[in-house]
Amino acid sequence: MFTIPPRNAGENNKDYSYRVIRDAIMFLELKPGQVISEIDLAQKLEISRTPIREVLGKLREENLVEVIPQVGTYVSKIDIQLIEEAAFMRFVMEKEIVKLACESFPKESLQELKNNLAIQKLMVSQDGRERDFHRLDTQFHRIIFKGVRKENIWFSITRLSTHYNRIRVLSELENSFAQAVEEHREMVDCLEQGNVEHVDNIVRRHIIEPMRLWNRLITPDSPFSEYFNNRGELYKTLSTIGNFYDLS
Template sequence: MTFETQLNPTQPVNQQIYRILRRDIVHCLIAPGTPLSEKEISVRFDVSRQPVREAFIKLAENGLIQIRPQRGSYVNKISLAQVRNGCFVRQAIECAVVRRAAGMINDEQLWQLEQNLHQQRIAIDRKQLNDFFQLDDEFHQKLALIADCQLAWDTVENIKAAIDRVRYMSLDHVSPPEMLLRQHLDIFAALERHDAEAVENAMALHLQEISGSVQLIRQENRDWFSED
């Protein structure tokens, strides 16, 4: 297993370490229950402990790790309660976002979404799951920007860490990218028609997919989940 170690000197170190560790946890490169050491992470990135500590605090705020004073830090198991609550909040926000976007979207924004969908197709054809995962997020973020509400996406991003772990584990068999792309295309088609009701329904159906997949993923990885 190879871990990324290179940082961009032009960007805040703590934010980069947070993003990399978040991705590693979401992609299960760092498994639930794994202890995390400030010292080891600082050595990995060749930085002082302070930006690592700041990254750990942000990961803890997102529910990905638990910091135990004098006892160390550990990657949390995937909380079923957090997944359920996150799905509920995300659906409420994003259904409102696309309903609003349906009345605001213009030709340039439709073209941008279409380009993203084209890139999703390429990632699927090349079996590049990591690229598809990122493009999926970018698609949803673009919808919030079209609705002129970046705060909606910021809120979703802050509460969806537990959801993302299930999403990633489900990509190769439970919720295949091909199916998710079809759902994205349904959302796009409704936006193209400026049909607020249809796009809201399409988004609700799309986001309900994670609720159905979580139990299947849990059966395959029981030791990685908690009821809390």
């Protein structure tokens, strides 16, 4: 059904089940549109149904689970409106955060970024490391926000980005993440050199350009087409993304 990792030290049943179930949804082991049940999840995790019920309620608030009365509970399909809003928020906020970091960024944070990037580079030639890369990618951007004391903004972005991140994961499974690693390297160079003038271009290429690849995921002959709600609207948005974000 999905991977069951070991518990973290001191992790209670609710925290553990939330982490495991959420990761299974985010990394598409529990697929968009898939039926899930409290009983099955409780048996799989070997815990009672009470924390599972609470976790499903929390995931519903994050738009990752949908409950249809008298029908059942489902993993939410990936939604176009939530993708577009998250992409817009990341693009607008992150380019300003990176500019701040170009003006002033702690040396220890810069070194942390370089260490993170070095591990990313090692993963490019390794198969089956998409999940590990996605975690490193998330950590990389969080380091930048934290370095300019805007970490809570990053948390707000991640809360809105659940559907955006699921399509990113799907794209990373289908495409190499080597380009993303190269763009991370360019970001590190910008921060180290204080090169504010190049920030808009780098952030645009890093956040917006990859969305062009997503069209192939939603075509009728794609094996993933049923993962999405409003496929026609998603196709229209992705086809005209350059107009929305002034891409040349």
